Amino acid sequence: MIRIGNLEKSYGEQKALKGITLDVENGEIFGLIGPDGAGKTTLMRILVTLLLPDKGFATINGLDVVADFRKIRTMVGYMPGRFSLYQDLTVAENLQFFATVFGGTVEANYHLIKDIYGQIEPFRNRLAGKLSGGMKQKLALSCSLIHAPKVLILDEPTTGVDAVSRKEFWEMLNNLRHKGITILVSTPYMDEANLCDRVALLQNGSILSIDTPAKINASFKRKMLGVKVVNTSQRYGCVNLLKEMKGVDSVFSFGDVIHVTFHHADIDEIIVREYLFGKGQQDVLVEEISAGIEDVFMELMQKN
Amino acid sequence: MNQLLGFIKKEFTHIFRDTRTMVILFGIPIIQLMLFGYVITTEIKDARIAILDHSNDNVTREIKNKILSSGYFLLEANLLQENEIDPIFKKGDVKQVIVFERNFAQRLEREGKANIQVIADASDPNTAQMLYNYTNGIVQDYTKKKYAGFTIPVQIKSEVRMLYNENMVGAFMFVPGTMALILMLISAMMTSITIAREKEMGTMEILLVSPLKAPHIILGKVAPYLLLSVIDAFVVVFLGNVVFGVPIRGSLFVLAFLVILYISMALSLGILISTVANSQQVAMFISGFALMLPTILLSGFIYPIENMPYALQILSNFMPPRWFIDALKQVMLKGNGLEYIWPNILILSAMTIFFLALSVKKFKLRLE
Amino acid sequence: MDRINPERTPIIKVENLVKKFGSFVADDNLTFNVYPGEIFGFLGANGAGKTTAIRMICGLLEPTSGRLEVAGYDGYHEREKIKRNIGYMSQKFSLYEDLTIYENIRLFAGIYGISRKVRLEKTDEMLKKLQLEESRNKLVGGLPLGWKQKLAFSLAIFHHPKVVFLDEPSGGVDPLTRRTFWDLINEAAHQGITIFVTTHYMDEAEYCDRVAIMSEGKIVALDTPAALKAKYQADSMDGVFLKIARNKE
Numbered sequence: 076m077i078r079i080g081n082l083e084k085s086y087g088e089q090k091a092l093k094g095i096t097l098d099v100e101n102g103e104i105f106g107l108i109g110p111d112g113a114g115k116t117t118l119m120r121i122l123v124t125l126l127l128p129d130k131g132f133a134t135i136n137g138l139d140v141v142a143d144f145r146k147i148r149t150m151v152g153y154m155p156g157r158f159s160l161y162q163d164l165t166v167a168e169n170l171q172f173f174a175t176v177f178g179g180t181v182e183a184n185y186h187l188i189k190d191i192y193g194q195i196e197p198f199r200n201r202l203a204g205k206l207s208g209g210m211k212q213k214l215a216l217s218c219s220l221i222h223a224p225k226v227l228i229l230d231e232p233t234t235g236v237d238a239v240s241r242k243e244f245w246e247m248l249n250n251l252r253h254k255g256i257t258i259l260v261s262t263p264y265m266d267e268a269n270l271c272d273r274v275a276l277l278q279n280g281s282i283l284s285i286d287t288p289a290k291i292n293a294s295f296k297r298k299m300l301g302v303k304v305v306n307t308s309q310r311y312g313c314v315n316l317l318k319e320m321k322g323v324d325s326v327f328s329f330g331d332v333i334h335v336t337f338h339h340a341d342i343d344e345i346i347v348r349e350y351l352f353g354k355g356q357q358d359v360l361v362e363e364i365s366a367g368i369e370d371v372f373m374e375l376m377q378k379n
Numbered sequence: 380m381n382q383l384l385g386f387i388k389k390e391f392t393h394i395f396r397d398t399r400t401m402v403i404l405f406g407i408p409i410i411q412l413m414l415f416g417y418v419i420t421t422e423i424k425d426a427r428i429a430i431l432d433h434s435n436d437n438v439t440r441e442i443k444n445k446i447l448s449s450g451y452f453l454l455e456a457n458l459l460q461e462n463e464i465d466p467i468f469k470k471g472d473v474k475q476v477i478v479f480e481r482n483f484a485q486r487l488e489r490e491g492k493a494n495i496q497v498i499a500d501a502s503d504p505n506t507a508q509m510l511y512n513y514t515n516g517i518v519q520d521y522t523k524k525k526y527a528g529f530t531i532p533v534q535i536k537s538e539v540r541m542l543y544n545e546n547m548v549g550a551f552m553f554v555p556g557t558m559a560l561i562l563m564l565i566s567a568m569m570t571s572i573t574i575a576r577e578k579e580m581g582t583m584e585i586l587l588v589s590p591l592k593a594p595h596i597i598l599g600k601v602a603p604y605l606l607l608s609v610i611d612a613f614v615v616v617f618l619g620n621v622v623f624g625v626p627i628r629g630s631l632f633v634l635a636f637l638v639i640l641y642i643s644m645a646l647s648l649g650i651l652i653s654t655v656a657n658s659q660q661v662a663m664f665i666s667g668f669a670l671m672l673p674t675i676l677l678s679g680f681i682y683p684i685e686n687m688p689y690a691l692q693i694l695s696n697f698m699p700p701r702w703f704i705d706a707l708k709q710v711m712l713k714g715n716g717l718e719y720i721w722p723n724i725l726i727l728s729a730m731t732i733f734f735l736a737l738s739v740k741k742f743k744l745r746l747e
Numbered sequence: 748m749d750r751i752n753p754e755r756t757p758i759i760k761v762e763n764l765v766k767k768f769g770s771f772v773a774d775d776n777l778t779f780n781v782y783p784g785e786i787f788g789f790l791g792a793n794g795a796g797k798t799t800a801i802r803m804i805c806g807l808l809e810p811t812s813g814r815l816e817v818a819g820y821d822g823y824h825e826r827e828k829i830k831r832n833i834g835y836m837s838q839k840f841s842l843y844e845d846l847t848i849y850e851n852i853r854l855f856a857g858i859y860g861i862s863r864k865v866r867l868e869k870t871d872e873m874l875k876k877l878q879l880e881e882s883r884n885k886l887v888g889g890l891p892l893g894w895k896q897k898l899a900f901s902l903a904i905f906h907h908p909k910v911v912f913l914d915e916p917s918g919g920v921d922p923l924t925r926r927t928f929w930d931l932i933n934e935a936a937h938q939g940i941t942i943f944v945t946t947h948y949m950d951e952a953e954y955c956d957r958v959a960i961m962s963e964g965k966i967v968a969l970d971t972p973a974a975l976k977a978k979y980q981a982d983s984m985d986g987v988f989l990k991i992a993r994n995k996e
Contacts, residue, residue, distance in 0.1 A: 111919030112892055123588045125746045144744075145590065153588045159581035163396050164389065175385030176589045208793045218585075234919075235947060237792025237962075238988035263919050264948070266985075278921065307973055308956065311933040327926050330953035330983060331972065369922045376923055 076101045076226060076257040077122065082131035084117050091117040093280040094131065099259055100273075104252050107261040108268045108368065109277030115261040116156060118277075119230050122259070123153045135226055149177065152224035152256075156231045158211050162204030166195055166214055169203050170221060177222035184223045187254065191247050192217040209240030216247065220256075227251065229260040233267065245270045265369040276372050283375040288368060295366035295374065297324075300344055302333040302351070305358040316354050320347070327373065334370060382591060386599030393573070394603060403569065408561045408611050412618055415553040426451060426510055428475045429467050431458040434483035442495075445521050446477070451513045468500055475499045475510045554619035555707040556680030559700040561615060562638070563645050563674050566608045568666040570649030574600055575662035584746070593742045601646045605639075608646075612638040616711075628714030637710060637720070640727050641703045647734035648699075654741040674700045702726045757816075758783045758910055758941045759804060764813035766799050773799040775964040776813070783909070786932065786942040788955030790988075796964040797945050801912055804943070806830045818909040831859070834903035834911035834940075838918045841899035844888030848879060848898065851887055852905070859906035873901050893924030897931060904935050911935065913944040917951065929954055952984040960991060967991055 077099035084092040092114045099105040107115045120126040122133055124144035133140045138147050160169045170192070174181045185192075195213050198206065203214060212232060219227065229248075233241040245267065248258055252272075260271070268274045269288045276283040276291070284291055302317065304310040310333070317326045317335055324336045335347065344361040351359050394400050428446075432439050447454055455473050458464065467473050478496040480486070487493040497514055499507035574596075577583040586596060616634070619625040627634065648670065656662035675681060677691060678700035684692055695701050706723035709715040717724070757780035764777040774796045781787045791797050802808040804817055806826035815822025818832040842851050849870070856866040874880045877897055887895060896916060903911050913932070917925045929951065936942050944955065952958050953972050960968040968975060968991055972984055979990040 110892075110921035110924075113921075120746060125584060125587055127745060148588055149590045151588065153585065155581055155584045157581040159585050161389070161393070161582060162580070163393055168389070168392065172385055172389045173585070173589070176382055176586070176591055178382055178590065235793045237795070237992075238949065238985055239992040240792065242989060265922060266950075307953075307971065310954075311937065314930075314933075328929065328950075328954060330950035372921075373923050376921060 077105075077133070077135050077259060079118075079122075079133045080131050082118070082121065082133055083129045084114075084121060084126065085129055091280050092121075092128075095280075095282060096131075097275050097282065097285055099257060102252060102255055102257055103272040104248055104258045104260065104270070106268055106271030106274035107259065107277055108263075108265060108274050108372070109261075110263055112279070113277040114280040115277055116230055117280075119153075119228050119259070119261060123151055123228055124148060149222070150225045152219035152222070152227045154215050154219045154227075154229045154232055156234070158215060160203045160211070160215055160218060163202060165200050165202055166206070167199040169214060170218055173218040174221045179222055181221060184221055187223055187251075188217040188220050190250060191220070208236045209243070212236055212240060212244060213247075216244075220251070225257065227256050227258045227260075229258065231261050231263065233262055233264065241267075265367070265372060268368040274368070276368070276375065278372075278376055278379065281379070283372065283379065291368060291371050292366055295371050297336050298340055298343075299364055299366050299370065300335045300337075300347055300361055301329075301364035302335060302347065303331060303360040304333070304356070305360070307331065309356065309358075313351065313356050313359065316351060316356065317347075320350055325373075325377075327370075329367075329369070332364070334364070334366075383595050383599055386591070386595060387602050390573070390599055390603045394607070400569070404565060404607055404611065405614075407564065408615055409618065411561055412554070412557050412615055413622075415557045425453045426474045427455040427472050428452045428477060428510075429456040429458050429464075429473050430454065431461070431464065431476060431478045433481040434479050434485075436482075436484035438484035438487060438493075439479045441525075442479075442518060442521055445517050446514065449513070449517055451510070464498060468498075473500070474507070475514070477514060553680075554615065554623060554625045555704045555711065556678070556700075558612060558615045558619075558638075558707065559641070559678060559680060559704050560671070560674050562608055562612060562642055563648075563670055563700060564666075565611055566604055566642050566645035567649035567652065567670050568663065570600055570604050570646050571652035571656060571662040571666050572659050573604075574650065574653035575656045575659045579658050587744060587746070593739060593744060597650055597739065597742065601650065604646060604649075605642055608642045609635075609639060612642070625711065627711050629710035630716060633716055633720070634707075634710050637703070637706055637724070640724065640731065641699070644699050644703075644727055644731040644734065647731050647738060651734050651738040651741065654738055654743065673698050677701065678704055680704060699727060699730050755782055757781060758785075758818055759787075759943070760814065760816040761804070762814035764800070764803065764815055765811045766796075766803055766808065767811045772964055774803070777966055779959055779966060779969055781910070781941060781943060783941055784936060784939050785957065786936050786944065786955045788952050788958035789943060789945045789961065790952055790958055790984075791945075791961030795961040797961055798914070800961070801914060801943070801945070805833060805835055805912055832909045834906065834908040835914075836899045836903040836911070836916055837914035838896075838916060842887045842895060842902070845886060847884045847886055848874070848890075849883045851898070852902065855902045855905055861906055869905065873905070877901060893920050893928070896920060896924070896928055900928065900931055900935075904940055907938075908940065910941040910943055913942065915945055915947065917946065917948065925951075949983060949985040949988065958984070960988065962991070 079095055079097050082092050082095040083090070095114070095118060107118065109115055117126065121128050122135065122140060124140050124147050127141060135147055135151060140147060161172070164172065170181055191213050195206070195210050195217075198210065203211065206214065216232070233244055236244070248260065252258060262268075268291075271288065273285065273287050274291065275285045284294065286294070302313065304313045310328070314326055314328060314333055317323060317333060322337050322339045322342050324338050325334075327334050344363060348359065348361045351361075394404070430443060432443065446452055456467060458467065458476070464476050467476065476498045478498065480494045480496070483493045495518060497511050499511050577586065616627065620627060649666065652662055652665050652669075656665055677695045677698045679695065680700065684695050684701070687695065702723040706720040709720050759781035761777050761779050764774060765772065766774040777800060789797055789801070799808065803810050803815060803822060806817070806822065806829035809826070810822055817829045820828040820832070822829065843854070846854065852870050852873075853866065874883055877894070879894065879898065882890070887898070890898070900913070900916065903913075917928050920928070925948070932942055932944070933954075946952065955972065957969065957971050958975065959966050968987070970978070975987045976982065976984070979987045981987045981990055
């Protein structure tokens with residue numbers, strides 16, 4: 076559905092995209108995962124024809140984003156990073172406006188947004204600016220769907236939204252995928268990668284890796300131990316102890332678990348537990364764990 | 380077409396829902412008109428003058444009576460000799476001295492003309508000019524009425540400048556200028572701000588990604604302000620007429636045409652500004668600085684163009700309000716029609732087309 | 748070696764704190780204490796009332812009603828004194844991008860009245876720690892986001908405040924930088940600086956000694972992450988969040 080080849084883009088001296096190549100298949104949820112400044116927004120803006128690439132090509136459904144930009148604009152739904160609806164218009168007025176702008180009516184495609192819009196319809200006469208974060212997001216999604224786009228491009232839709240709304244939002248995306256809409260979504264939250272069919276890990280304008288979340292996780296070949304400190308106030312001390320331990324490669328906190336990797340494969344949980352024990356940390360749980368996207372991301376970052 | 384109508388409807392909703400916009404649209408024009416009309420009026424009352432009457436006949440006495448009863452002047456002193464003039468100016472109270480030549484009535488009767496010398500304190504040139512004009516007006520008025528039936532022309536030598544505004548009523552000058560200013564403010568500033576706001580709020584991103592074309596967006600933004608500006612123009616004309624007695628001597632049709640043309644010009648300018656301004660503040664700054672000041676200073680609104688340095692006179696030719704104010708005065712005060720103001724119309728049309736073409740060309744369909 | 752001792756006098760005392768804007772109640776009856784040296788997490792969606800609460804505690808906004816004491820100063824009448832004793836850093840603004848690193852340091856030191864001698868000493872120490880010695884005369888605007896954040900944090904605690912407020916300090920940075928950033932936070936906490944932090948990352952909530960969860964202007968939960976997880980039978984803070992939201996409905 077989306078094909079991107081060797082795409083480059085610079086703002087003056089600064090290179091935002093350094094040769095991006097990726098394909099998004101029909102009907103999948105594809106995630107662009109990376110921190111601010113990785114190039115996610117630039118890439119999306121090129122796809123929705125808001126920016127011109129310096130080099131390379133990008134097509135959506137076979138249409139070139141530069142040459143056929145008018146056609147692309149009718150078939151793509153786009154939700155920018157910031158809440159970009161009219162705050163001084165009501166919920167219903169916003170939806171109505173975007174329907175007419177795309178030359179359609181709300182009724183024509185209501186079936187597409189029924190599940191989402193239905194939740195905020197009781198507030199249809201409220202000004203969009205007075206909605207809660209989660210409701211704004213639902214309205215923005217409804218507005219970007221009202222012209223029945225083939226492709227949905229969502230720039231960090233879950234940033235700054237509470238955990239519940241985030242969860243609901245991903246459920247909505249999943250439902251939309253079942254209706255045959257291809258979804259390209261970006262997020263700085265690594266844990267959301269697991270909710271995508273495939274993801275591209277982006278850093279400094281380059282792709283670190285593209286694959287399914289499972290395969291990306293599996294690409295982490297080294298042994299990793301998870302250390303849980305029962306008395307949480309001692310966790311920081313424990314992190315420092317582990318950093319000083321011989322043969323340790325990396326020590327990172329992941330919530331209440333400390334992820335540790337080693338230069339030598341023969342260091343195991345018993346050695347680590349004994350080491351910590353010897354340093355006065357009796358109350359720790361050590362076990363081998365499998366890596367997550369964030370571990371892979373950090374490993375790839377350090378390699379580059 | 381539906382897209383455009385939807386857009387216009389949205390634009391109206393924005394306007395009507397925002398009290399600040401409504402105040403700017405309908406409050407400011409009225410306040411500004413009243414301010415210019417009443418407070419910053421150029422009318423002068425009770426200016427102190429002195430008179431040196433070498434003749435002291437019944438004609439000069441009549442003229443003196445007229446001048447002193449006009450309400451503009453207060454007689455400070457009757458002078459007897461030329462050498463008294465200088466000291467009385469130096470004292471500072473007297474703004475103007477009127478000198479009647481010897482045998483005034485006699486010469487007027489025999490030769491058909493007589494001379495009045497007006498000496499003014501030019502340290503305040505505006506006031507001096509104005510007092511001089513008042514005096515001329517009164518004298519002229521006197522001759523006209525008194526010798527109305529005469530076949531031989533009778534002339535008291537003085538140049539009449541304000542033929543159509545004998546008494547130089549301030550509001551007459553200010554209503555056209557205020558109109559030029561208000562329409563510029565509302566049309567150019569408001570459109571540039573409203574487009575800049577879409578950029579600031581991020582909604583422009585969505586509009587650009589939609590199938591809307593540049594003319595759609597521009598027209599959708601402009602249409603509501605065109606309508607509201609026309610309403611404003613009529614409010615100003617109406618108030619000017621009712622409150623200040625500014626006449627509308629020309630055809631209403633020509634007036635409306637002129638006003639709409641000028642508004643279109645201002646709207647095009649507003650769009651042009653918005654193509655370079657990315658935030659409301661910048662839009663406000665540019666329209667305030669680049670439009671308001673020239674409108675006030677270089678258009679002949681407050682400072683007569685003839686009195687400007689040559690370079691500024693040339694520059695004023697490029698100020699659209701100059702042509703508008705001139706045409707407006709012709710239509711409203713002189714009753715002139717298209718046969719007189721066509722050059723102005725032509726120039727304003729050319730400017731409109733130029734700005735519009737430039738802004739459609741500069742309007743970016745992408746973010747860069 | 749427990750850092751936090753609940754027996755001690757709280758550094759932040761909040762009791763029935765209310766802030767109204769017109770008829771809108773932004774913060775409704777907040778009550779909590781923060782103890783010296785604690786890392787206190789303040790969680791909630793955008794619009795839950797976090798920012799208003801922080802602004803009151805920082806002395807930027809006067810409360811509508813309730814009691815507020817920060818570092819021993821009253822939140823109504825001694826707001827200027829409060830400001831002298833706290834540090835503040837937010838994701839949006841912290842540093843002047845058009846000044847060099849050193850100029851920023853000099854500015855902040857000047858604002859808090861730090862003497863030249865102390866400033867010079869601390870500057871070298873700080874730049875060394877951040878490995879920014881080479882770049883001391885570079886414009887801040889040209890630094891990568893992660894460095895800016897570390898620098899901003901170091902500046903927020905430059906005058907060794909009693910409490911430092913971090914408003915979404917790690918939003919949008921890469922996972923590696925995020926963790927080195929938390930190392931800095933932990934270090935500061937061990938030096939006795941109380942940390943008051945808001946975040947959207949649930950794993951970061953785990954790094955806090957205690958967290959308060961806000962929703963619609965109210966505190967709906969307040970405890971250690973471990974206790975909250977136990978109470979709501981969740982294996983992560985994410986789960987706690989979801990359960991709380993469900994219970995509300």
